[in-house]
Amino acid sequence: MKNDPKKLLRYTPSERANHWLTAITFILLALTGLPLFHPFFYPLTLLFGGGIWTRIIHPFFGILMVISFGIMSFHFRQLNTMTPADWQWMRHLRELANGDERNMPESGKFNGGQKLLFRLLVLFMALLLLSGIVIWRAYFSFLFPVWVVRLSAVVHAAAATVIIGLIMFHIYMAIWMRESMDAMLYGRVRRAWAKQHHSAWFRQVISGGK
Amino acid sequence: MTNHWVDIKNADVIIVMGGNAAEAHPCGFKWVTEAKAHNSATFIVIDPRFTRSAAVADLYCPLRTGTDIAFLGGVINYLLAHNKIQLEYVKAYTNASFIVKDGYKFDSGLFSGYDDAKRSYDKSTWAYELGPDGYAKVDETMQHPRCVLQLLKKHYSRYTPEAVSNICGTPKDIFLKVCGHIATTSAPNRTLTFMYALGWTQHTVGSQMIRTAAMVQLLLGNVGMAGGGVNALRGHSNIQGLTDLGLLSNLLPGYMSLPSETETDYKKYIAARAFKPLRPGQMSFWQNYEKFHVSLMKSWFGDAATKENNWCFDWLPKLDKVYDVLQAFELMHQGKLNGYFCQGFNPLASIPNKAKLIDGLSKLKYLVIIDPLATETSCFWEDHGEYNNVDPSKIQTEVFRLPSTCFAEENGSLTNSGRWMQWHYQGAPPPGDAKPDAQIMAGIFLKLRDLYRKEGGAFPDPILNITWGYRIPHAPSPEELAMEYNGKALADLADPTDKPKIIKKKGQQLDTFLQLRDDGSTSCGCWIFAGAWTEKGNMMARRDNSDPSGLGITLKWAFTWPANRHILYNRASCDPSGKPWDPNRKVIYWDGSKWTGADVPDFKPDIAPGNQMGPFIMQPEGVGRLFALDKMAEGPFPEHYEPFETPIDTNPLHPAVINNPAARVFKDDRGDFGTSKDFPYAATSYRVAEHFHFWTKHTRISSILQPQQFVEIGEELAKEKGIKAGDMVKVWSKRGFIKAVAVVTKRFKPLQVNGKTVHHVGIPIHWGFKGIAKNGYLANTLTPFVGDANTQTPEFKSFLVNIEKA
Amino acid sequence: MQVTRRQFFKVCAVGIGTSSVAALGFSTDALADVRPYKLAASSETRNTCPYCSVSCGLIMHSLGDKAKNAHPSIFHIEGDPDHPVSRGTLCPKGAGLVDFIHSPNRLKYPEYRAPGSKEWQRISWDEAFTRIAQLMKADRDKNFIAKNSAGAAVNRWLTTGFLAASASSNESGYITHKVVRSTGILAFDNQARV
Amino acid sequence: MALQSLDITRRSGTTTPSPAQRKTMEVAKLIDVSKCIGCKACQAACMEWNDTRDKIGTNHGVLDNPMDLTENSWTVMRYSEVETSRGLEWLIRKDGCMHCAKPGCLKACPAPGAIVQYSNGIVDFQEENCIGCGYCITGCPFNIPRLSKKDSKVYKCTLCSDRVAVGLEPACAKTCPTGAIVFGTKEDMMHHAQGRVADLKSRGFTSAGIYDPKGVDGTHVFYVLQHADTPGIYSGLPKAPSISGMVSIWKGVFKPVASFALALGAFGAFFHYVIKGPNEVSKENEKEFEDEK
16 A cells, blocks of 8 residues: 555655656756767657757756756755764765665665765756856857856766766666655655664654654 | 059059049959059058058058148159159150240249139130241250240149148158159059049049149150059949030030030031141041031931031030039029939939038929939938928929839940940849839920920920931830940941942941041931941940950950040050050050051051151140140149148148139038138048948948948047047038947048148948938038039038037 | 566666657758759849949849749849959949849839928829920920020020939930930039039 | 758768768868958848848947848958058958868757768858757857847858859859959969968068968868968957867767766666665564564
């Protein structure tokens, strides 16, 4: 049963909607951005009605994503402060990668890796936004000297590559770490899962805190 | 042009002065860049403004507007003082050795014979001293104190480099540099060409500026030479042709002239024009005047012109004075003109002092406009706010506006500056109901003739008897008209040297004006055009561009008047013995039995060298005139006179006579002249490369390239006046104001003139209140109503204005 | 949960598949093509530039092949390379001549402006010619001077003037001169002076 | 469907070679600034031939007009008044596409075939393939392409590819009254330019020279300058133009590296999954919460 009340509520419906809006726009951005980056991906433009539509909608997807991601990051900002425990957690990554979680330090609702990812995403999103505006030829590029546009083109491509990499990692983690997807798909997780991966959060929830 | 466009490539030194060929004639100007690239020519621009011509010049020389005679007079002085003249040429081919009548005098700015009340000269002393044989006296040694060379030396000795610099504001070192370049062409194998346009003609001393250049060329031996001459770059596509056809108050076709009212005797009329030789053995070609005149009258009046009625001599109107366009608008202004026709002419934009013009046009009873475009003149009665502030309800003039075709919609010929008559063809029908000019003239004429036939009226004879044998009377074809002006035999013509031989059968087209007769057996509408349409067909449509000599003489292309000759006076390109001065420019030569060569000889072909006949065959004395006799209104030698509006208020050469004492000026207009106190800046009007007169403001491409009216000022003046580039400025003269965008440039530099700093204000002319470019003010709101003494051309190039930020 | 994971993979597979299909079906556009040469079969007419007196040679290209049912309209003008002076070149004015022919300010019909009126009215050619001739005749008959004060035959008409064109053909100029002189007009001039 | 009408050296947004076996004559347009009178005939002829008409603007206190290249003005004259040791010089440069041998626009363009370089050297925009991203503007070392607001396509001088394709010279070269613009094979034009430089040197322009920048492997529109040592005085002609380093990184090395890195990441994840298996909830925890299953 997906919404077994015994399960723990990890993400509210609006949090999930927010995440998936961000996720979908991100995918669309990747699919519209990559063809403008490398001819290898150019056929992807056919998914969007051709190169011209791809060029037109990409920045608007971008705006949508930035808004959506902005709300999400604002919402989760306090849950994503790195604590000494998180840095401690980061030191055990290798064990985690090998599937050995026995010695992992406790983590709260988000572990150190998630927090770091969050911070990197904020950083690169900001870069993408700023550079994206500069290279948005229809409305903004003419406001900037050409060297700024050129720099922005490089920054945008680089930031996009990094962020795609980060998101690929994020997706893989969601797949690799079984049942993680349920949290974002249905909102609730099994207590066993919570205790294993986010024990501090688990205790907090069980003890009646939120 | 004495020469022609392509010939410029043969020059060694090219001077653009009183013109701006790069902007006004860019495609002709290519022969300047060709001369530079392929003939190592030195190219000099002398102009108040660093023009687009100057952009590619080797040397740019500034001078104050209206001081060209001072400058060129200085050049003459330099050439004489440094002995840099082509002595052999000057001796043989100019009147330098001729002795001038005793009594001729020049003193303090006036020549002998001036009548202050009439503002004109009694020119009787401006003549050669004649011998008992009726011929002019000469002194081959040129030492006689009254020989032309000595008088010339004396006259221009005042034009020292210091005086030139003082009057023109030209730095002395630059002036001397220019003189140095000019002087190199006194060598027989080097030539200089002058290219000028309205920058010379549009002055009260315009004709004399041109004459000064001609004198320089004669002294250097450059007239008649390939790459030499004095070359007028005419402004409009067929203004040469229209002038050739004599569409002027006092002219008839082919530079014949109308009789004055004192010339009511036909014989005397002819005798006064058929000049007898002034030296032995001269051709004095105008002796043939009667042949040309009779043929014209036969062409116009056909069988009605008979020997008995002196070929309808009485039918020609007789002049009491010249009714040039300034005179016409003066009459209009006085309410003495009732009707006016403007055929492809926009006088409201083209004649000075717009306020006076509006006043005149408003007093007309009827105005007929024939034009392809909606001109300002046709709309003079329309209220266009600040650009044309009039009240239509108060203007009682009836206006007709008749649409004519443009070039693309008709067949016909145009004569370019090099006298080439070139035929063109219709490519498309005209828009709407537009008609060719000839059909419009026919339409008006046929109605008028009908009215006179039906009703009678004042002296209907010429109107009723004019020849009108066109196949379609209301639509005379260009081909018929061309054949008519070329001329034909009205009877079988016998060979004058071989009597029974018939050279032309009755009805045949003539080959040359040499076939014209004074007995009524030939007709010819314009003698200099004879040869344009012969029995061989339309010579103007010929398209073989071969140039066998490499001198740019393409005798099989179109037809060049006179007699298909490309370089006028080309006999002067050979020395008296018949050898070309420069073996590399073999225009013509004596081959032992006749004159031949790359060009058609401008000479009697069988007169051998050594004969007395001089190369200037139109002149009774056969030589070029350094001393102009009585041919110019203000003196036989050009003298520097200030513009009527001068920024220095004096004439440094003779303060008592400041400006041209014989210029065309009306009493009422004197009150409209400003002084430097209120109008301290020297203004000059001109064209820019992107536009053609007032036409191209109606065309999109030209309007894109230069969309809005502007004036040009130097950085120094701009700073003084607090004007920045792009500011709107107001420029005003005593006659009105304009507002335009300021272009601030390094290309106008203040000049030091007679102890005073003179700034120029440049006023391009192309905008008005009709068109698709941004509306603007007609530049002639500013210009003064005063004209040249000989041509009555208005002084658009030198006047005074003030300027401030609007 | 296993199902969910499988579903997820399916989604991924479909996504990749779709894009691959798109790639395969990527339409092969022309490699490159220039604009078709627009003069390929236009009609050519030789003419002369009507602006300055260099008189550059023109080749005018018009729509249609001059067949009876094809109405020619000039759509392009370029220099005549055979012309000895211009050799195919044209200045900015000449290069834009096609816009002169098609200027929105070309006059198309005879028009008349009555005294005091604020507007033009369209009239026929016949009306125009008739009225103009009547005005001319009335003025000429009233003001013609057959003899001057000295009694000499001068036969002149000074109250109407005529300004002739500067760009009309020699043929138009010739007939204009002929007509104007036959009436005795002396206030006759052209643009040579200005 | 249009046909391939010229042989192609390069094609934008394409990683594979274009059909380029046939080698046509390499053409070039030479602009001799020392002969230019700034009459704008080239601007007029360009608009006339290409059926573009810019808007009728205003005067900005200079003779330049239109003030800059636009989607309708593919060439403009740029006027600069410069005081040199020779006195005042009015240097008038016809600006427009240089048709680089190594075109930055083409390098930057992501749309396959929107920019092509024919083997005759002409760099041509194919507006039907253009997606309007404006990357060519970012890539151009001379600031030439202009994006139309009306159709979001970029436009620039085609070197009259339609005329050259049928064996004619470009409209501007034909019309140039003074012969400041000449057209022919690059080799002939280079020879002509050398003659012009010699003439200029003989007239005292000691630093006259040819502007055919090596940074873009030379251009098919090139200049003769009176002062080749200071191209900047000709209304900012770049001294040593080349494709910007940024653009080279962006559309050069970065493209494969980034694609490869991402692919590597994807493969890494996959193999990690296969080798290490998924991270599942431990047996102990499952036991503790058995009721959940």
